[in-house]
Amino acid sequence: MTDPTTRTPTGPEETLPQHSLPQHSLPRYVDALWAAAIAGDEYGATDVVFAALDAGVDPEAVLLDVVGAVQRRVGREWAANRISVAQEHTATAIDERVVGAVGHRVRTEPHRGRIAVACVDGEWHALPARLLAEVLRLRGFRVDYLGAQVPAPHLVEHLQRTAPEAVALSGSIATRLPTAHATITACRATGVPVIAGGAAFGSDGHYARLLGAEAWAPDARAAADRLAAGPLPRPQNSTQAIDDLPHLGDQEYTMVTRTTPQLVKAVYTGLEQRLPVMARYTEQQRQHTAEDLEHIVQFLATALYTGDDELFGRFLSWTAEILEARSVPPGFLVPALDLLGAELRDFPRATALLEGARAQLAASIIGARESA
Incomplete structure (x- = not known):
């Protein structure tokens, strides 16, 4: 859910601050964060994002257009065999710590509904979900971030206990789609709608629709925009069977x-x-x-x-x-x-x-x- 797109404001509170830097000023922060992350320099990485915030870069842009851009580069470099698995893991861990640091540095008082953010069981790529959770917090939502590999029964128990407005379900590995189907069905059975995102659900959201999600978003901005625009429709068929694909x-x-x-x-x-x-x-x-x-x-x-x-x-x-x-x-x-x-x-x-x-x-x- 972290690919960069043009943000569509949904109200006065959603417009970018007047002091935000233009998009073309971000590459230097991306390059600096990449250098720190690939070197395993956690403190240097944190200094980079704090410097961007101090310079007036919108916090959401820091998360999605700096940290998110670096993480996408990590994936490309690993696929091209230009960095090792250890470097990939190190850089990802640092990016996760940096996201947390931004969240602690920039706090927004909740004034919107409650959203649960979770990864499909078996999905250990948690950073996209974490980025979404922090963006939703910046937008004023009360967020329950459940992290990676959330078993459906535990997610359902959480929904029954907290009654959120929606579940944002993240998945990047397509082989987890059958599990995602079970999770979506279980969430809908509680009456809580699901917005799905991540590479596993297809570049156009085809698999999200196929498996019964109420909504799909290609990235964190789009997901936050959709949730800010109003409540998702409640599930119409909450007793949908897991094996209803003919x-x-x-x-x-x-x-x-x-x-x-x-x-x-x-x-x-x-x-x-x-x-x-x-x-x-x-x-x-x-x-x-x-x-x-x-x-x-x-x-x-x-x-x-x-x-x-x-x-x-x-x-x-x-x-x-x-x-x-x-x-x-x-x-x-x-x-x-x-x-x-x-x-x-x-x-x-x-x-x-x-x-x-x-x-x-x-x-x-x-x-x-x-x-x-």
């Missing part, structure tokens, strides 16, 4: 999910027979390969759950880019799909999905080789 009747999603460990093992064994180079893999390479195969099966299951073949194709394209950035030939994905297809030959939807994805992936690999 295509789930074939049980393919359930079977693939239940047999994930066996599928990963079978595909890994098949790859060892097809790719002699794997005999020379280190233990770490073996572990990473098994993890990649597990992700493939999980995304396949999620595509079966949502009924969206493109979700699986996008994941494979992203995986191929990540592997290439790490000097791992993405071509191993093609035989992996072949082997997985052989294991799932009795599942029509899975078979069609794998065949389509395989053809698309093979074509993109050939095109990349020809243009190289």
Whole structure:
């Protein structure tokens, strides 16, 4: 929920302060915060955002256009293999501390309703939700920030105890969409509407609508604008079933999910027979390969759950880019799909999905080789 967009004022109290610096003055703070975060300098990072606040930068812009911009850069640099996992974790932890520091430095007396902000169970990318929580506080909402990986029963208990106006549910990992569906359904059963956001719900909010959320927002500003504009509609069908997606009747999603460990093992064994180079893999390479195969099966299951073949194709394209950035030939994905297809030959939807994805992936690999 943190991609920068032009803020749309919803009332006099929502306009930017007259002393706020123009957008073009922010890059120097972004660069300074990036340097501090990637160096692991927490105090230096805090000094950067305090300097921006002291210079008159709107606190919301500091959160979304400085801290948020740095965090998006962290993701891009990790994907391009220009920073390590340890650096990514360090920078993210510092960004989280900086967000807290801004929240303590700039306080707004609550004068609006109560909003619960939580991540889907299994979702450990908490910074987007934290940024939203702080933006809502700046806008005058009373916010209950529940953090990462919130199990649905605990969230429901919180809703029943506190009766917020809405739940803002964040998710960045698409494989958590089935869990998000269960969470959205549980929230709606309490009569509390849900606004969903994050990459998991699609760039246009398609999955948020599919899974029953009352609203979707592409970023924190849009979410705050929507909540400030007025109450979300109350759930009309609070008894919506978790399995009300018609295509789930074939049980393919359930079977693939239940047999994930066996599928990963079978595909890994098949790859060892097809790719002699794997005999020379280190233990770490073996572990990473098994993890990649597990992700493939999980995304396949999620595509079966949502009924969206493109979700699986996008994941494979992203995986191929990540592997290439790490000097791992993405071509191993093609035989992996072949082997997985052989294991799932009795599942029509899975078979069609794998065949389509395989053809698309093979074509993109050939095109990349020809243009190289």
